[in-house]
Amino acid sequence: MTATTDLExxxxxxxxxxxxxNDEAALEALRVEALGKQGSISALMKNLGxxxxxxxxxxxxxxxxxxxxxxxxxxxxxxxxxxxxLDAQLKAEAVDVTLPPVKPRLGTIHPVSQVMEELAQIFGExxxxxxxxxxxxxxxxxxxxxxxxxxxxxRETHDTFFMDAKDERGERKVLRTHTSPVQVRTMxxxxxPIRMICMGRTFRKDSDxxxxxxxxxxxxxxxxxxxxxxxxxxxxxxxxxxxxxxxxVKLRFRPHHFPFTEPSAEVDVGCDRxxxxxxxxAGDDWLEILGSGMVHPNVLANCGIDPEKYQGYAFGMGIDxxxxxxxxxxxxxxxxxxxxxxxxxxxxxxxxxxxLAQGLG
Ligand code: PHE
Numbered sequence: 001m002t003a004t005t006d007l008e009x010x011x012x013x014x015x016x017x018x019x020x021x022n023d024e025a026a027l028e029a030l031r032v033e034a035l036g037k038q039g040s041i042s043a044l045m046k047n048l049g050x051x052x053x054x055x056x057x058x059x060x061x062x063x064x065x066x067x068x069x070x071x072x073x074x075x076x077x078x079x080x081x082x083x084x085x086l087d088a089q090l091k092a093e094a095v096d097v098t099l100p101p102v103k104p105r106l107g108t109i110h111p112v113s114q115v116m117e118e119l120a121q122i123f124g125e126x127x128x129x130x131x132x133x134x135x136x137x138x139x140x141x142x143x144x145x146x147x148x149x150x151x152x153x154x155r156e157t158h159d160t161f162f163m164d165a166k167d168e169r170g171e172r173k174v175l176r177t178h179t180s181p182v183q184v185r186t187m188x189x190x191x192x193p194i195r196m197i198c199m200g201r202t203f204r205k206d207s208d209x210x211x212x213x214x215x216x217x218x219x220x221x222x223x224x225x226x227x228x229x230x231x232x233x234x235x236x237x238x239x240x241x242x243x244x245x246x247x248x249v250k251l252r253f254r255p256h257h258f259p260f261t262e263p264s265a266e267v268d269v270g271c272d273r274x275x276x277x278x279x280x281x282a283g284d285d286w287l288e289i290l291g292s293g294m295v296h297p298n299v300l301a302n303c304g305i306d307p308e309k310y311q312g313y314a315f316g317m318g319i320d321x322x323x324x325x326x327x328x329x330x331x332x333x334x335x336x337x338x339x340x341x342x343x344x345x346x347x348x349x350x351x352x353x354x355x356l357a358q359g360l361g
Pocket of ligand 1: 177178179180219220258261291292293314315316317
């Protein structure tokens with residue numbers, strides 16, 4: 001039957017053209033041509049009306065089938081073209097991720113911070129807590145409570161920066177000249193037993209290759225009913241060995257005077273200077289590294305602790321000095337120049353925190 005053959009030809013032709021349409025405009029033109037008001041399929045639909053009932057019965061379903069399949073093919077093709085267009089657009093607009101990235105600049109840990117971390121580890125292992133105090137102190141905490149008599153020349157040896165501001169006693173405030181006022185603060189707020197260290201900034205009018213107006217100290221204080229100079233010595237030996245990572249060190253206690261300790265001793269550590277560099281834990285030379293002694297009964301009394309019942313020891317060391325000795329810097333001023341080249345050379349990885357188990361430095 002010709003009408004049916006024509007329908008099959010028309011369908012094949014339309015489907016082939018749908019498949020071949022390569023953009024949405026061409027597909028739309030094809031849709032109008034076939035299914036629009038004047039379209040070829042619409043024209044055939046209109047023809048149905050003039051057919052005999054038998055013809056219509058046979059031809060109608062075939063024509064409807066053709067219309068459905070062509071419509072469906074156009075819908076499917078349209079979706080495929082839209083997807084392809086989107087793909088092409090995404091490809092065209094893609095960011096070139098192969099550009100070289102800007103390298104982040106990784107900072108380093110300053111040797112002073114590193115050494116403080118190491119010392120906190122070492123003394124932490126020995127049961128010391130870490131206390132803190134402010135850089136600006138009262139005259140009482142920095143001097144008077146520590147048994148410096150008023151107007152006494154010992155105050156002068158500290159080259160103190162006095163401030164115009166007054167404290168609650170009407171005395172000039174000071175930039176603390178040592179970390180010892182943190183002993184006072186701790187004893188005033190805490191009952192014995194006390195076993196603490198404190199680390200931080202200290203200030204004195206002084207400036208050359210081994211002195212800067214701002215420097216760092218570590219302070220240690222132990223107060224209980226039994227601690228003696230022998231305990232002081234054993235703690236210091238253990239700490240110095242751990243810090244310098246040497247198996248053997250010699251310490252020499254030299255009599256000295258501090259207003260806040262009695263007896264007082266300066267402590268020298270055995271070293272070797274023959275190689276141009278100071279080597280701790282070898283040789284026959286001595287290097288002074290800290291001040292120490294048994295806390296003076298007047299200091300205990302000034303801080304509300306009964307000197308008849310309690311006793312203990314204290315020690316103080318320069319942290320910057322410890323860093324220079326361990327890590328081989330020879331000019332202290334460079335510590336505070338904030339020169340990133342120096343920091344890159346002497347600084348420590350921020351990813352490696354010191355710990356006794358893996359070695360400190
Ligand atoms: N505070 C002393 C100083 O800076 C050091 C020290 C501390 C001495 C504790 C003895 C006991 O010189």
